[in-house]
Amino acid sequence: GEQVEQLPSILRVQEGSSASINCSYEDSASNYFPWYKQEPGENPKLIIDIRSNMERKQIQELIVLLDKKAKRFSLHITDTQPGDSAMYFCAASRSNNRIFFGDGTQLVVKP
Amino acid sequence: DMKVTQMPRYLIKRMGENVLLECGQDMSHETMYWYRQDPGLGLQLIYISYDVDSNSEGDIPKGYRVSRKKREHFSLILDSAKTNQTSVYFCASNRDWGSYEQYFGPGTRLTVL
Numbered sequence: 666g667e668q669v670e671q672l673p674s675i676l677r678v679q680e681g682s683s684a685s686i687n688c689s690y691e692d693s694a695s696n697y698f699p700w701y702k703q704e705p706g707e708n709p710k711l712i713i714d715i716r717s718n719m720e721r722k723q724i725q726e727l728i729v730l731l732d733k734k735a736k737r738f739s740l741h742i743t744d745t746q747p748g749d750s751a752m753y754f755c756a757a758s759r760s761n762n763r764i765f766f767g768d769g770t771q772l773v774v775k776p
Numbered sequence: 777d778m779k780v781t782q783m784p785r786y787l788i789k790r791m792g793e794n795v796l797l798e799c800g801q802d803m804s805h806e807t808m809y810w811y812r813q814d815p816g817l818g819l820q821l822i823y824i825s826y827d828v829d830s831n832s833e834g835d836i837p838k839g840y841r842v843s844r845k846k847r848e849h850f851s852l853i854l855d856s857a858k859t860n861q862t863s864v865y866f867c868a869s870n871r872d873w874g875s876y877e878q879y880f881g882p883g884t885r886l887t888v889l
Binding site: 711763 | 878881
C-alpha cells in the first residue's frame with residue numbers, strides 16, 4: 666500500500682513565526698491529501714485538504730502545497746499562535762480507498 | 777451535525793478478559809475504520825469495513841476481530857486481551873463518494889492490566 670513519510674517529528678517555533686510540515690508519498694495514483702490536527706486527549710480533526718487537481722489551497726492561516734511530480738505536499742501555518750500547538754498528521758488516499766497517515770508532527774508554539 | 781460515537785470512553789480490563797468496543801455513526805457512511813494510537817505516536821489501522829459484513833484487515837489485525845451487522849454500528853472485539861493492547865482506540869467513518877473526509881469518534885482509552 667501507500668507509504669507516507671512526514672517530517673519533522675517535532676517542530677518548535679516562536680509565536681508569530683511560520684511553521685512548515687513536509688510529507689512525501691509513493692503512490693502516484695494518490696489524489697486526495699488531507700491534514701488532521703489532534704489536540705491532547707482529543708480525536709483527530711480535518712483542518713484542510715487538497716486534491717490532485719490543485720497545487721495550492723489556503724484557508725485563513727493554513728496553506729497547503731502539492732507537487733505531484735515530486736510526490737510531495739506540505740502544510741504551512743503562518744503567524745502561529747499557542748493554540749496551534751498540537752499533533753498534525755498528513756495523509757494520502759486514492760479515491761475512496763483507505764487513507765494512509767504519516768507518523769505525525771508535534772508542533773510546539775512558544776510564547 | 778455529523779457525529780461518530782464510541783462506547784465506552786474509558787475501560788480497564790484484566791489480561792485474558794474479553795473486550796468489546798462499540799462505535800456508531802449517524803451519517804449513513806458506508807466505510808468505517810478502527811485505529812489504535814499509542815502515546816505520542818501515529819494512527820495504526822486495525823480493520824476497515826466497507827459495509828455490512830464486508831470487513832478487511834488493516835495493518836495490525838492480529839489479536840482483534842470486528843463485527844458490522846448494521847451500517848451505523850461497527851464493533852471491535854478483543855478476545856483474551858493482552859497488556860500490549862493497552863492503547864487509545866479510535867473509530868472513524870467516511871462516505872465512499874464526494875468528500876473523503878474521515879470523521880473520528882472521541883476515542884476509547886483501554887487499559888489492560
